[in-house]
Amino acid sequence: MTDVLMPALMPTENIFPLFVEAMFTKNFLLIMFLGLCSYVGLTTNSDTSKGMSMAVTFVMTMSAILTWPIYYYLLSPASFLGKDLTFLKTICFILVIAAFVQLVEFIIRKFSPPLYRSLGIYLPLISTNCAVLGVVLLNVQEGYTYGASIMYAFGAGLGYSWVMLATAAVREKLIMRGVNLFNGFIGAFFAAMMVALIVVSYFSVVKL
Amino acid sequence: MAKKSFVGEIIRGIIKDNPVFVLVLGLCPTLAVSTSFANALGMAMAFTFVMLGSNIFVSLLRKQIPADVRIPIFILIICTFVTMIDMMLEAFLPPMYDALGIFVPLIVVNCIVIGRAEAYANRNPVLPSIADGIGISIGFAAALILIGTIREILGTGGLKLVMLNVINGDPGFYPLSTIPGFSFVPEVISFHIEPAVVMITPPGAFLTIAMLMLLFKILGDRKRVKQLRKEGYEL
Numbered sequence: 001m002t003d004v005l006m007p008a009l010m011p012t013e014n015i016f017p018l019f020v021e022a023m024f025t026k027n028f029l030l031i032m033f034l035g036l037c038s039y040v041g042l043t044t045n046s047d048t049s050k051g052m053s054m055a056v057t058f059v060m061t062m063s064a065i066l067t068w069p070i071y072y073y074l075l076s077p078a079s080f081l082g083k084d085l086t087f088l089k090t091i092c093f094i095l096v097i098a099a100f101v102q103l104v105e106f107i108i109r110k111f112s113p114p115l116y117r118s119l120g121i122y123l124p125l126i127s128t129n130c131a132v133l134g135v136v137l138l139n140v141q142e143g144y145t146y147g148a149s150i151m152y153a154f155g156a157g158l159g160y161s162w163v164m165l166a167t168a169a170v171r172e173k174l175i176m177r178g179v180n181l182f183n184g185f186i187g188a189f190f191a192a193m194m195v196a197l198i199v200v201s202y203f204s205v206v207k208l
Numbered sequence: 209m210a211k212k213s214f215v216g217e218i219i220r221g222i223i224k225d226n227p228v229f230v231l232v233l234g235l236c237p238t239l240a241v242s243t244s245f246a247n248a249l250g251m252a253m254a255f256t257f258v259m260l261g262s263n264i265f266v267s268l269l270r271k272q273i274p275a276d277v278r279i280p281i282f283i284l285i286i287c288t289f290v291t292m293i294d295m296m297l298e299a300f301l302p303p304m305y306d307a308l309g310i311f312v313p314l315i316v317v318n319c320i321v322i323g324r325a326e327a328y329a330n331r332n333p334v335l336p337s338i339a340d341g342i343g344i345s346i347g348f349a350a351a352l353i354l355i356g357t358i359r360e361i362l363g364t365g366g367l368k369l370v371m372l373n374v375i376n377g378d379p380g381f382y383p384l385s386t387i388p389g390f391s392f393v394p395e396v397i398s399f400h401i402e403p404a405v406v407m408i409t410p411p412g413a414f415l416t417i418a419m420l421m422l423l424f425k426i427l428g429d430r431k432r433v434k435q436l437r438k439e440g441y442e443l
Contacts, residue, residue, distance in 0.1 A: 030410055031410050032240065033235070033236050033237075033239040033240035033410070033413070034240075034314075035236070036235040036236050036239065037233070037235060037236070037319055040232065040235065087291055087294075087295060088291075089313075090287055090294070090313045090316055091284070091287040091291065091316075094283055094287060094316055094317070095280075098280065098283070128283075128317045128319065128322060129317070130236050130314045130317045133313075133314060133316070133317050134314060137310045137313055137314070141310065185232050185421060186418055186422050186425065189414045189417050189421065190418050192414045193411045193414035193415045196410045196411040196414055197406075200409055200410060200411055
């Protein structure tokens with residue numbers, strides 16, 4: 001273990017602010033614009049958005065757990081290979097995420113058919129969800145420690161979930177009232193604007 | 209399959225299959241980097257490189273790619289080009305690399321590129337695939353630059369037009385006036401309006417794209433009504 005690797009392993013930052021940042025002030029859907037495809041497509045119904053949020057939170061946290069060691073023990077110049085392979089990070093991360101999602105799908109299908117029926121259709125969508133790849137890329141780009149990166153990913157997943165559920169609530173209510181505009185993509189963007197406006201204006205007044 | 213013209217394929221990609229406003233794909237980079245004209249242009253260039261490279265190679269290899277594992281193979285092909293453009297941006301255009309951030313590596317999970325590989329390049333010869341790539345890229349670039357320009361004008365009250373140029377052997381995005389023939393363009397075009405800062409914040413992005421989509425929907429509906437009237441329907 002050389003000195004280059006040490007900063008990444010040392011707990012230099014406080015983990016809790018990072019968690020809040022990922023969940024609210026730098027929310028993945030509303031502020032960073034990651035994972036919008038699933039957001040626009042699935043928030044017409046609160047049940048589907050609940051399933052998708054659970055699946056995304058789980059996959060995000062697990063991919064942060066899996067990719068951090070791969071980056072620092074295989075790709076970084078300080079690893080035992082001794083070569084700078086960091087340019088391979090995108091390709092490695094996407095393969096890890098896709099393989100992990102496939103594995104989870106097999107396991108859930110074998111052991112819990114009811115859970116598979118509720119989550120199963122969303123799992124293949126997750127491997128190409130930019131929020132998941134985004135969180136692992138941000139983890140290594142910002143140089144978070146192992147613990148911090150797991151917390152950051154978990155916070156990002158929870159942030160994704162609450163925004164999905166909040167928007168689904170807004171849209172479902174308006175669709176039920178007969179505002180047909182909220183059925184389509186346009187309505188999703190108007191709903192997103194309302195929720196984003198709330199978050200941005202709240203956190204411009206309340207400083208964490 | 210009917211024979212299609214090269215130009216016709218390009219125009220279809222821009223208007224009928226516009227990736228952002230019609231197919232509603234690739235929304236993340238569209239909203240995230242469209243804070244200004246310059247960022248939109250940089251993203252559009254990176255995207256065009258990846259889109260063309262992926263379409264050409266998927267189309268060349270379409271008879272070799274086994275159907276069962278085609279998506280992972282598409283992702284690997286796309287990832288190669290994304291890594292190339294990522295390293296090139298880092299080496300030659302560091303300010304743009306910093307401004308675009310993680311959205312360059314994230315082109316690899318961009319639904320437009322995977323979608324075109326799956327729906328078009330995997331079934332068509334190389335030349336139409338190139339036309340499709342060019343058309344879709346121009347359509348994406350037009351949407352990005354439109355949103356970026358609107359947000360920059362409303363959010364800052366002015367517009368900074370830039371273009372890729374090399375000055376003293378130093379590549380970068382310089383004001384349009386540095387390009388020969390465009391020296392009459394001022395560096396910042398001022399519109400004399402009170403800037404609404406909300407437009408360059410995230411809610412502004414959602415508002416802009418929602419309003420634009422509403423506008424295109426109204427225009428499309430009007431065209432349809434006109435066409436139906438012409439066919440003799442009472443509306």
